[in-house]
Amino acid sequence: VIDAVPPAPASASGFGGSPHFTSVAQLDLPTVERIFSVADYLQPIARRQWTTRVLEGAVLANLFFEASTRTRLSFGAAFSRLGGSIIDTTGFTFSSMAKGESIADTSRVISGYADAIVVRHPDEGSVAQFAEATNVPVVNGGDGAGEHPTQALLDAYTIQREFGRLGKGIDGSRIAVLGDLRYGRTVHSLLRLLSLYRGLSFALFSPAGLELPASVAEHARAHGHRVESVASIADALAGADVVYTTRIQKERIPEGQAVELSPDWQLRRELLDAHSPADVIVLHPLPRDAREGAYDLSTDLDGDPRLAIFRQTDNGVAVRMAVFTELLGVSHLVADTLRPAAWSTPSPLRPDDPAL
């Protein structure tokens, strides 16, 4: 049986006092820890051992004005697991917007339909605009080159859980970050979020032209962390507790910007074995590019316990559930509606998922 949800620390700010969750800038450390403890609490539901109906009767508007099937399905699964219903849109255009409707009008109209709203939009800042026009909780599902705050939360949550298993904490750890650090917005959000912790060291390795924006590095340094660009993957891996790999976001690189890429930059087992501590964990926000000549993360680590990418995506459901129950103020009510699942969930989910 699941215990009662832990009480929130008195110092937690909720989401910075906002009804919405659009940016990691809204978070303080007590709030992050609260969300993580709620996510831990909800794991048996996310893993389908238990069910809850706490949001029975509630409706989520899952509005994707840009294609992102994986993120849309993850939010949808999270809300469904809480007992709620989904209405959604998946097209590149919202037909009303095509007829000249403002974001503010769309937001207010949807607020009459739904109890929570997830918005993904290709334009930076548009989700914040959407949120300004409503008091119904809006969650940023990614806004162009802007933010993707639930991805940052689930990445940090995964680090915490993996470290917990290994007997470590986040403070003082060393994080290698590889790949497209310029257009990979998940890296920006993650660095801002991890900056809430203490004494981290970030080792960056990226192709020329895809370096981390100076503002992001400055933010981390201003919070007392070490941020250094290194000359090789080997240098990045040395001493790393976490290797965060990313896909080259070719679709976001402006036309005309030449970026020299090399398959040598792909993280492979051989590199990890040669340069990293034995208990390193490897993350990736996914999708991982599996095509020949890809630059991010080889499949030769599949089944290796160091590869945490599938645990990471699984954690997304629990974290998004926690964001919903916190925004809607129902975390403490989950326990009242718990029932064991009638079906049994296979373990492991993938034949070669390692038992940990």
Add this chain to the structure above:
Amino acid sequence: VIDAVPPAPASASGFGGSPHFTSVAQLDLPTVERIFSVADYLQPIARRQWTTRVLEGAVLANLFFEASTRTRLSFGAAFSRLGGSIIDTTGFTFSSMAKGESIADTSRVISGYADAIVVRHPDEGSVAQFAEATNVPVVNGGDGAGEHPTQALLDAYTIQREFGRLGKGIDGSRIAVLGDLRYGRTVHSLLRLLSLYRGLSFALFSPAGLELPASVAEHARAHGHRVESVASIADALAGADVVYTTRIQKERIPEGQAVELSPDWQLRRELLDAHSPADVIVLHPLPRDAREGAYDLSTDLDGDPRLAIFRQTDNGVAVRMAVFTELLGVSHLVADTLRPAAWSTPSPLRPDDPAL
């Protein structure tokens, strides 16, 4: 707590004896009043203070063969709030139809899947065809230049509720109708519906070439109402209890038809202040065109209590819920499954929504 649903007047015809709701022509006044009283009854659920599971286990097929995100989501939210599930299609084409399937076959196939069917289709008359081939309730979600009967119902329902707040009734009121009266099918349906009441006066103002079809005006006159085209917005606003504004349906104007448009025709606060009674209410079927040089309804009335457009769209959920519970014969069973919502809904929904 919600009281029992009010009994239907003995004189109500249901939907003209049909299992479907495809046209306002099916309605008599007692039926309209019945639907409005059920919608009133369901408001605490539509506003998410209460939840019901009366349609738990039921499935809605929400078939949109033409894009209309807002209408699709409104129907979906309404059915979800009643405890039902949704299966839907949002593409411009239904893949079976592309392979030569008739509307009658599609209708019969879907009838094996669903307990209620909403159909939106670009071709006038196609929804009636769809309904002819099934006994499962079909609701017209808009068929080209044809009808959009739930929009007419929610428009009239909003007038009744707003008038109720102001201590007025619909009989004898004056309705100004502005904009594209030719291709704006919601206007046609609304005038037919309001013709069920007594002694109304309609003041019409539209760009040349976008006048109300003579048949619609004749229908209202034959029911004893006054219908007059006026020479200016000012004339339309004078003495109006309601101003119903509409968007120019550019996408429905045939190529080659020249329509002269002027931003002077946009309803602005200044015009309303100068020419209308103080308790006028402003409606719009939405979307409202927010682009520069738009011709329908300015945003400078946002937050003004006279602007009822957001209360109008909110009412759509309660009205569509009432249409479903009436068509499925479960209005009287809602009370058995009521539970308070576990979460609390913000009020107002939009920061500047006026308290009334």
Add this chain to the structure above:
Amino acid sequence: VIDAVPPAPASASGFGGSPHFTSVAQLDLPTVERIFSVADYLQPIARRQWTTRVLEGAVLANLFFEASTRTRLSFGAAFSRLGGSIIDTTGFTFSSMAKGESIADTSRVISGYADAIVVRHPDEGSVAQFAEATNVPVVNGGDGAGEHPTQALLDAYTIQREFGRLGKGIDGSRIAVLGDLRYGRTVHSLLRLLSLYRGLSFALFSPAGLELPASVAEHARAHGHRVESVASIADALAGADVVYTTRIQKERIPEGQAVELSPDWQLRRELLDAHSPADVIVLHPLPRDAREGAYDLSTDLDGDPRLAIFRQTDNGVAVRMAVFTELLGVSHLVADTLRPAAWSTPSPLRPDDPAL
């Protein structure tokens, strides 16, 4: 009230010991009979006289990488009728796959969201690949020229039910198969499935160039059945217990392959009256081509009790429900959550559906 679900025969292999259902090759006769008896048991729910919540809290991922609205909605309705929720994708592309994600990665990611996964994909073999990367039950919703095993099951189930009504069994019956036998994958799957029975006789009639692949005919013959190509529709119909008609899959015929078609090959009432036994039943996997000059099945049989095509599509919901409850191991738990439906379902569903 519904009785308890019948026990599975000890000799049934489940789905050949797999957690998935991707091919009719997984089935033995006791398993087929088990699925059919569970489908019979679930009919009162599929027909909306009863509701169940046995899969409340479960999530189906309904992944359609190729358009097939009808099949997608049928699976969605089936899972919804069991009390579960749906997350789905309907586009031709999965955005992650467009970014180079492998089928294996997509499969594993979705496995963290969902308790069952339906996959339709244009490429033969891709669904099997998808299934290999997960232990969460995967159902093949059609993979290009490959298989569509739930269609075969519902076709055979319909034959069994119709024969039951007529006092016949499947063993020893004569099945006429008309139309596109080459690209019509439902025919291939059905013949393989029916080969589990004994002493059948298949009479094939198809346009030149669209003949049944030799391997499919050989498989049936190897199981002791008679398979003969006949020279005319009349010859096919003579003595037939079932006529299985199919649409010419023009979209799958390779460019450059000339196929001579004739409207004379369309099955019409006149042909059936002239050549078939009075108790013949006519099936079609749908959609039926209703355009002028179509080659499959005339509408002049609509309302005729011999035309079983709508009973066939209706049966798809019960059969898919049975596949889900068997794969998830909850068939025996359905009875615990039964409740009568609050609404009443019209009968017949279509005004001219015959009472049998």
